Amino acid sequence: MINGNREFELLKKIGFIRTSGSAEELKAAQILLDEIKEIGLEGKLDAFPVRNDIVEEAVLEVVEPYQKRYRVTGFTCSGNLEETVAEFKYVEDLNDIDLHDVKGKVILMNTRPGIKNFEKIVKSGALAFVTFQGTIKDSLEESDLEERKLRESVKKYGCLPGFNILARDAQEMVLKKAGNVKVKLIQTEKEWTSHNVMVSILGSEYPDEEINFCGHYDSVPFSTGVYDNGAGSVIIMEILRHFKENPPKRTMNFLWFGSEEVGLEGSKYYIQKYADTLDRSILTINVDVAGCVLGRDLAMVTSDESLCHYIEHLAKEINFSMNVKQQVYSSDSTPFANAGVPAVSFARFGTEGGAFIHCRYDLIDWLSSDSLAHTTEFVLVFADRIDKAKINPIVRKMPENMVKDIHQYLDIKTEEK
Ligand SMILES: [Zn+2]
Incomplete structure (x- = not known):
């Protein structure tokens, strides 16, 4: 029974x-x-x-036109990135229009890196990608920021360092027209x-x-x-x-x-x-x-x-x-x-x-x-x-x-x- x-x-x-x-x-x-x-x-x-690698340090900081260091986690298994200042761009749909001018830029995406879109992101020449988590109506107290993992299955076309931020911060960066960002990701391999x-x-x-x-x-x-x-x-x-x-x-x-x-x-x-x-x-x-x-x-x-x-x-x-x-x-x-x-x-x-x-x-x-x-x-x-x-x-x-x-x-x- x-x-x-x-x-x-x-x-x-x-x-x-x-x-x-x-x-x-x-x-x-x-x-x-x-x-x-x-x-x-x-x-x-x-x-x-x-x-699943161990992230030692993850930095995402807007340096222009305003200055703010955001709460951020790194994507484990997405490699390392020495401290760099790069242009920031919000790519809504990862289509050809979105990706035609992102070489060397840090891109904020609406989706997670999946098996179908990661090849396009790698080929676009972007420097790093950023995803966001939660909803814009979450209060700070109820906002969780996880360390995401770049899956082995998506990496066959190459690897790109990734970051994860809160939805409310992603919205703020787009609204305030974040121009240049400082990024850094340091991690060590671990099984x-x-x-x-x-x-x-x-x-x-x-x-x-x-x-x-x-x-x-x-x-x-x-x-x-x-x-x-x-x-x-x-x-x-x-x-x-x-x-x-x-x-x-x-x-x-x-x-x-x-x-x-x-x-x-x-x-x-x-x-x-x-x-x-x-x-x-x-x-x-x-x-x-x-x-x-x-x-x-x-x-x-x-x-x-x-x-x-x-x-x-x-x-x-x-x-x-x-x-x-x-x-x-x-x-x-x-x-x-x-x-x-x-x-x-x-x-x-x-x-x-x-x-x-x-x-x-x-x-x-x-x-x-x-x-x-x-x-x-x-x-x-x-x-x-x-x-x-x-x-x-x-x-x-x-x-x-x-x-x-x-x-x-x-x-x-x-x-x-
Ligand atoms: Zn399940």
Whole structure:
């Protein structure tokens, strides 16, 4: 029996900041391991390296036409920059017009450096980039400024030093027409250890067919990460408990990934390490964000369209309000799909104003045991039906539209035929 209160209690236990490779992330992994043990199984930790440099000094100071030193953090892993005075430019959309005259300048952007836009920024010849965080209506007391990480995946076209400032300061710099800025970034290389938590139950009838359940348990800085994604972590745990008590016919792997928030590093590591076992995986079920009181449930299917119809039909049959889409989700399901494993991500998305992500307002106050149990119920019914089927009902082949979207998301150049 699904028990939302039990899920909620576990969620409270892991509801602290637990960023990639930190001691707190490991502490959360230990709590998950303890829970697995309490269920009567032996889980294990799988360690992997994550690079995250230590910023020694970050400076961003307007020197002309006014003088002001701003509160700033550096992007880790974005390299060093000796103290330099350079022109400042606000680039709104990173299009050709924005970027045609930014050589040697410090550019303030509306977005984060992503896989699609970082190549353009590097090629533009800009000296450094600046992102901003929070909203202009945040008071100073409620403004958090995180040290962001320049992801490994965006750096294949080169590297550029980056800074992060508050939204209210970004607005001030644009409003007061900041002209020349003094910038400096000094950091030292450092490698950390992150962990995936894993446990498996061997199938009684079809042990060679495997179903994976996963969710990431790390958080971003300044966030207790209960909605994103302590919730998915405890939902997977409740499903593990069910199948321990009701042994499955197919082998089930339960995976809690670390370092998702810095670029899906835990799941990418898993896919690489266990590559030669993945042809046994018939399906990966990922849960990322859930538990909010005000929200709606979604299934994002990265697989053959028939699985969308299957889930839609099941939702109607059991009277569950579920929105089903065939799409790539920015989460740990995507490395599986890229490896050819049909994947579905379940999520309960908060209504705007009803839940908050990647900030200090991702709080247990907006979540409930009922909402956790609600989403868990559907995931369990779905998984149980797949498990009980006499033949594997999931089409293995990844359709072309999904391959295209996966490649676009991961920036894999599709070979010309
Ligand atoms: Zn997440």
